[in-house]
Amino acid sequence: MRLPELLRHSWTVAAKDLLVEFRSRTAILSAAVFVVLVLVVFNFGRDPTAVSNVDLAPSILWVTFTFAAILALNRAFQLELENQALDGLLLAPIDRSSIYLGKLIANLVFVAGVELIGVPLLALFFNVRVLPYLGPLTGLIALATVGFVAVGTLFSAMTVRTRFAELLLPVLLLPFMIPPLSWAVLATGRLLAGRPLSEVVGWLNMLAVYDIVFVALAVLLFPATVNE
Amino acid sequence: MPAAIWAELAMIVVGLSSVFYLFTKDPRLDRFAASSAEVGTVFCAIVLTTGPIWGKPIWGTWWTWDARLTFTLFLFLLYAGYLLLRGAVTDPAARARFAAVIGICGMCEVPFIHLSVYMFPTLHPMPIVLKPSAPSLPGTMLLTWLLSLGVFTLLYVGFVVQRYALSYLREELEAVGDVGGGRGHG
Numbered sequence: 001m002r003l004p005e006l007l008r009h010s011w012t013v014a015a016k017d018l019l020v021e022f023r024s025r026t027a028i029l030s031a032a033v034f035v036v037l038v039l040v041v042f043n044f045g046r047d048p049t050a051v052s053n054v055d056l057a058p059s060i061l062w063v064t065f066t067f068a069a070i071l072a073l074n075r076a077f078q079l080e081l082e083n084q085a086l087d088g089l090l091l092a093p094i095d096r097s098s099i100y101l102g103k104l105i106a107n108l109v110f111v112a113g114v115e116l117i118g119v120p121l122l123a124l125f126f127n128v129r130v131l132p133y134l135g136p137l138t139g140l141i142a143l144a145t146v147g148f149v150a151v152g153t154l155f156s157a158m159t160v161r162t163r164f165a166e167l168l169l170p171v172l173l174l175p176f177m178i179p180p181l182s183w184a185v186l187a188t189g190r191l192l193a194g195r196p197l198s199e200v201v202g203w204l205n206m207l208a209v210y211d212i213v214f215v216a217l218a219v220l221l222f223p224a225t226v227n228e
Numbered sequence: 229m230p231a232a233i234w235a236e237l238a239m240i241v242v243g244l245s246s247v248f249y250l251f252t253k254d255p256r257l258d259r260f261a262a263s264s265a266e267v268g269t270v271f272c273a274i275v276l277t278t279g280p281i282w283g284k285p286i287w288g289t290w291w292t293w294d295a296r297l298t299f300t301l302f303l304f305l306l307y308a309g310y311l312l313l314r315g316a317v318t319d320p321a322a323r324a325r326f327a328a329v330i331g332i333c334g335m336c337e338v339p340f341i342h343l344s345v346y347m348f349p350t351l352h353p354m355p356i357v358l359k360p361s362a363p364s365l366p367g368t369m370l371l372t373w374l375l376s377l378g379v380f381t382l383l384y385v386g387f388v389v390q391r392y393a394l395s396y397l398r399e400e401l402e403a404v405g406d407v408g409g410g411r412g413h414g
Contacts, residue, residue, distance in 0.1 A: 044311070076246040151333065154333070158329065158330075160315075161322070162326075163316050170312065171308070171309050171312055172313060174305070175302055175309060175337070178338070181342055200373045206344075213340075214336070217332070217333060221250075224328065224329055225326065225329055
């Protein structure tokens with residue numbers, strides 16, 4: 001299948017998902033409230049005199065994003081279980097890869113929305129200066145998010161059809177999230193401490209490699225998760 | 229240490245046989261991958277228990293977030309996820325496909341974990357046998373090490389063969405109607 005067609009089909013699938021989400025808005029609202037709650041809980045779970053906010057902020061940010069993303073990922077294919085919607089989607093005359101890419105795009109938009117709420121709240125609650133580093137921070141968050149959402153979308157296609165889907169997805173996904181997450185935490189720490197950009201380029205490159213490898217792998221493997 | 233090497237190699241075996249499974253759909257390859265994963269889990273458990281026991285008197289601590297210890301822990305968690313997924317899917321064909329997907333992802337994940345943990349400080353010595361110059365391990369130690377590597381290789385092969393035979397019998401049992409390999413009895 002040619003690339004423009006693949007992308008067009010992917011966008012159709014993504015637009016469908018996003019429209020469903022936009023009409024109901026329940027998932028994004030719950031995720032937003034969840035992010036606020038996690039940040040508030042973190043506030044009570046720390047000793048501000050022992051560790052300075054700037055040192056703690058990267059971990060808080062990424063732990064929050066991890067949990068929020070896992071909640072979001074479960075939703076993507078759960079949606080298709082009702083009324084056997086997934087069968088309808090599979091019967092559509094489009095490539096299986098474009099179904100995966102569509103789901104990936106929709107998930108990315110969803111997680112990006114959550115992160116859009118999370119970063120300003122982190123800056124507000126923990127008094128961290130993010131504005132001077134907004135550009136590189138956005139790039140870093142984008143790179144890390146693409147990596148783990150790509151793997152998560154692939155895994156959630158499998159776990160929704162098992163028992164204990166909500167529990168199994170994090171169990172499978174967290175070992176895969178740890179490398180990008182650890183790089184992202186280290187790089188965020190450097191950025192927020194005002195270190196020069198050249199210090200984080202190495203991590204950004206590794207995140208980019210991770211993204212390329214796992215997006216390609218997921219596109220190739222996705223048909224195996226839905227074949228009947 | 230030989231157990232750690234085989235714990236890692238077992239993941240690659242799982243990944244490779246998963247790749248071939250997706251192409252050929254041969255149930256034998258799926259059974260082989262599952263056997264290798266289970267033995268890999270056991271080897272990880274060996275490393276994770278004997279490592280701290282040795283580390284306490286030598287390094288003075290049971291656990292440290294040391295590069296190789298962390299790496300083995302990740303590997304253990306990968307295997308755990310793989311086996312949990314196998315347990316959660318009831319349809320054998322879907323189970324094999326899902327497990328293959330996780331197996332392949334796991335294999336591709338190994339180099340990334342390697343990279344990320346080598347950025348952490350380590351208490352372990354740097355590679356001394358497999359390096360560009362000649363091995364710097366004293367001859368007797370090298371001999372001991374190679375011997376134990378050989379023993380663990382045999383152990384791995386032996387375990388996988390046993391486990392493979394077992395899963396074959398269990399599938400036969402499932403085929404004649406006793407679903408779950410005797411779970412019905414109790």
